[in-house]
Amino acid sequence: MNENDFLIVDNKEIPIEGEQNLLELIRKAKIDLPTFCYHSELSVYGACRLCMVYVEGMGLVPACSTPPSPSMNVKTNTEDIRKMRKIIVELLLANHSQSCPTCQKSTTCQLQALARRLGITEIRFKNQSKNIPVDDSSPSIVRDPNKCVLCGDCVRICSEVQSVGAIDFAHRGANTMVIPSFGKDLDKVECVNCGQCARICPTGALTPKSEVDEVWKVIHDPNKMVVAQIAPAVRVALGEIFGMEPGVTTTGQTAAALRAIGFNRVFDTSFTADLTVIEESNEFIKRIQKNEFIPQFTSCCPAWVKFVEQYYPEFVHNLSSCRSPQQMFGALSKEILAAQTGKKREDIVVVSIMPCTAKKFEAKRPEFIHDGVRDVDHVITTQELGRMIEEAGLNFRELDPESFNLPFGFKTGAGVIFGNSGGVSEAVLRYVTEKLTGEKRESYEFTSTRGENGIREIKISLAGKEFSLATVSGLGNARQVLEKIKSGQAFYDFVEVMACPGGCVGGAGQPVFTNPVVRQKRTKGIYENDRMLELHKSQDNPYINELYTSFLGEVGGHKAHELLHTGYKSRKRIADEGMSLSSSDGEQTIEVNVCFGTGCFLKGAQKLLRDILVHIDTEQLGDKVSVSASFCFEMCEKGPVIRVGDKVIEGCTLEKAALAIEEERQKVLGDKTVNSMQ
Numbered sequence: 150m151n152e153n154d155f156l157i158v159d160n161k162e163i164p165i166e167g168e169q170n171l172l173e174l175i176r177k178a179k180i181d182l183p184t185f186c187y188h189s190e191l192s193v194y195g196a197c198r199l200c201m202v203y204v205e206g207m208g209l210v211p212a213c214s215t216p217p218s219p220s221m222n223v224k225t226n227t228e229d230i231r232k233m234r235k236i237i238v239e240l241l242l243a244n245h246s247q248s249c250p251t252c253q254k255s256t257t258c259q260l261q262a263l264a265r266r267l268g269i270t271e272i273r274f275k276n277q278s279k280n281i282p283v284d285d286s287s288p289s290i291v292r293d294p295n296k297c298v299l300c301g302d303c304v305r306i307c308s309e310v311q312s313v314g315a316i317d318f319a320h321r322g323a324n325t326m327v328i329p330s331f332g333k334d335l336d337k338v339e340c341v342n343c344g345q346c347a348r349i350c351p352t353g354a355l356t357p358k359s360e361v362d363e364v365w366k367v368i369h370d371p372n373k374m375v376v377a378q379i380a381p382a383v384r385v386a387l388g389e390i391f392g393m394e395p396g397v398t399t400t401g402q403t404a405a406a407l408r409a410i411g412f413n414r415v416f417d418t419s420f421t422a423d424l425t426v427i428e429e430s431n432e433f434i435k436r437i438q439k440n441e442f443i444p445q446f447t448s449c450c451p452a453w454v455k456f457v458e459q460y461y462p463e464f465v466h467n468l469s470s471c472r473s474p475q476q477m478f479g480a481l482s483k484e485i486l487a488a489q490t491g492k493k494r495e496d497i498v499v500v501s502i503m504p505c506t507a508k509k510f511e512a513k514r515p516e517f518i519h520d521g522v523r524d525v526d527h528v529i530t531t532q533e534l535g536r537m538i539e540e541a542g543l544n545f546r547e548l549d550p551e552s553f554n555l556p557f558g559f560k561t562g563a564g565v566i567f568g569n570s571g572g573v574s575e576a577v578l579r580y581v582t583e584k585l586t587g588e589k590r591e592s593y594e595f596t597s598t599r600g601e602n603g604i605r606e607i608k609i610s611l612a613g614k615e616f617s618l619a620t621v622s623g624l625g626n627a628r629q630v631l632e633k634i635k636s637g638q639a640f641y642d643f644v645e646v647m648a649c650p651g652g653c654v655g656g657a658g659q660p661v662f663t664n665p666v667v668r669q670k671r672t673k674g675i676y677e678n679d680r681m682l683e684l685h686k687s688q689d690n691p692y693i694n695e696l697y698t699s700f701l702g703e704v705g706g707h708k709a710h711e712l713l714h715t716g717y718k719s720r721k722r723i724a725d726e727g728m729s730l731s732s733s734d735g736e737q738t739i740e741v742n743v744c745f746g747t748g749c750f751l752k753g754a755q756k757l758l759r760d761i762l763v764h765i766d767t768e769q770l771g772d773k774v775s776v777s778a779s780f781c782f783e784m785c786e787k788g789p790v791i792r793v794g795d796k797v798i799e800g801c802t803l804e805k806a807a808l809a810i811e812e813e814r815q816k817v818l819g820d821k822t823v824n825s826m827q
């Protein structure tokens with residue numbers, strides 16, 4: 150296209166400057182066209198039809214999937230378009246569970262907002278909602294299919310951005326649904342609890358699982374001492390719920406609000422992030438010296454840890470053995486507060502306030518439960534804390550700032566930057582550089598670890614040795630990096646991974662956002678926090694040094710291992726653990742088994758499986774063929790691999806699968822004929 154190319158949107162000339170679709174140009178014209186299924190970071194799906202516009206000579210077209218061309222004349226608000234939008238939203242509402250006042254997404258639901266914006270005051274269609282059971286099996290996410298508008302955003306983010314593919318479309322026509330793979334409950338599939346699907350879901354169909362009621366209960370129990378820890382990323386996002394700009398720091402008001410609600414102590418997870426830096430850096434130095442389990446992977450993101458355990462078990466020993474700051478805090482605070490106050494561990498209740506849904510899962514891992522008592526009892530998200538503050542009737546913006554309790558409320562900037570992708574690497578570099586060179590550095594920033602790219606590579610020379618680091622956010626990016634390490638295409642000494650794009654500032658427990666600018670402002674807010682603090686290196690935190698002297702003993706020593714470290718195990722499933730997806734009730738069944746292991750997934754097993762199921766349906770083979778999925782046939786290089794009867798098909802396509810099914814069917818028919826003749 151030429152430099153001077155333009156098109157017309159609602160009578161205004163808009164220059165075309167490399168935009169991929171009409172929607173981007175319409176937004177450039179400052180028109181907020183409604184959309185449900187378009188997100189710039191995902192592939193174009195074009196299903197919701199809300200973005201329909203009129204183009205002269207073309208008629209009605211979806212703006213999100215129509216490429217721009219010069220001199221197009223686009224109208225976004227004709228009478229027909231306005232009517233159509235209303236009908237689409239009314240139909241969605243008619244198919245929707247109408248429980249808006251009690252829905253968690255009530256104030257942030259895009260369907261509700263659109264109904265308001267389009268002035269819909271009545272629904273002219275009969276309520277068709279089906280009352281499907283709610284799936285609350287996951288510790289992190291609640292799935293209510295009755296509120297789903299089938300935009301497919303969750304399916305695409307889980308598969309395209311996170312490369313997990315735990316949820317997908319199932320059934321056809323009016324029965325189409327989005328469900329976890331193989332029709333199982335969410336806790337029975339490969340979901341890593343990152344919650345990105347819930348973050349992007351425009352309605353209340355996917356929401357973080359709330360623990361607010363349990364927290365109120367312990368607050369009202371006079372026998373309990375209730376202790377809060379606040380994660381770094383929460384401080385730059387909580388204010389948004391109360392109308393403040395993203396990135397504005399609210400630590401003082403948050404501490405005041407928590408005390409007003411009834412928490413007995415208010416601490417900062419950044420303190421144990423400082424402790425993580427010290428333990429993890431020393432572990433790194435030891436590994437480098439022994440040349441063992443390099444690269445070292447960070448382990449503070451539980452969704453990433455589960456991803457490694459489930460898809461790359463060969464790398465579990467590369468994960469740092471350090472517990473996450475949340476879990477270090479739980480173990481340490483219970484031990485120390487019990488000794489100080491004489492209270493029993495079970496009467497000290499640790500409540501984490503996290504930007505994260507995966508932390509809810511992490512707190513329930515059996516490694517972190519001792520004698521039936523969890524190290525961290527409850528995890529609530531930034532959103533949940535916002536609801537508690539609202540329920541308590543506190544005027545958050547007007548609260549007089551208060552400070553955290555000591556000692557676990559004192560942190561350095563290194564502990565705070567954990568909230569951003571790249572923060573752990575930078576904090577570790579602030580420690581390791583001084584430790585290896587034996588010299589105090591004046592400056593503390595390592596800005597090469599920062600940035601928006603999902604994969605950032607850093608080379609650094611220290612004490613005569615070259616180090617290579619990667620900071621990664623988004624699990625799809627992590628998969629790319631792991632595959633390169635596996636194939637020898639890349640070598641790193643240290644790899645930081647955060648499951649959420651941009652790190653915890655973009656976690657699914659944060660106030661709902663879809664515009665990446667919100668996340669960027671939070672990121673900036675975290676670095677400003679670092680600059681405003683007095684100290685910037687974890688090794689300078691006086692309370693951490695005191696903790697080692699008076700309680701923990703040596704860094705990486707016995708006590709530190711008992712309270713601050715852990716181990717991980719493989720969660721890889723192998724071929725004998727097949728999951729039935731469709732079973733024939735015919736007499737003689739053709740067994741089709743599709744490998745769903747990592748290698749095959751990467752080579753398209755998910756699409757192949759879907760195509761095979763559709764083929765069986767359209768060819769009416771449902772009574773003759775049973776389909777199941779298994780994990781890894783140990784032929785990963787040749788994927789996607791399927792088995793039809795006894796025959797293994799490598800590099801399988803739908804055509805090869807259909808042929809093999811037909812051959813097997815002929816064989817079964819032949820056997821039947823022979824049997825009937827005998």
Ligand code: SF4
Nearest residue numbers: 307340341343344346
């Ligand atoms: S929580 Fe994450 S892994 Fe699980 S279904 Fe949602 S996007 Fe996929």
Ligand code: SF4
Nearest residue numbers: 297298300301303350
């Ligand atoms: S669950 Fe939410 S994101 Fe997924 S298809 Fe339904 S409405 Fe869209």
Ligand code: SF4
Nearest residue numbers: 450505648649653656
């Ligand atoms: S990146 Fe942060 S918010 Fe996201 S899953 Fe990991 S720990 Fe949770």
Ligand code: FES
Nearest residue numbers: 195197198200213
């Ligand atoms: S946003 Fe274009 S069809 Fe959904």
Ligand code: FES
Nearest residue numbers: 744746749782784
């Ligand atoms: S992933 Fe190993 S054979 Fe399919």
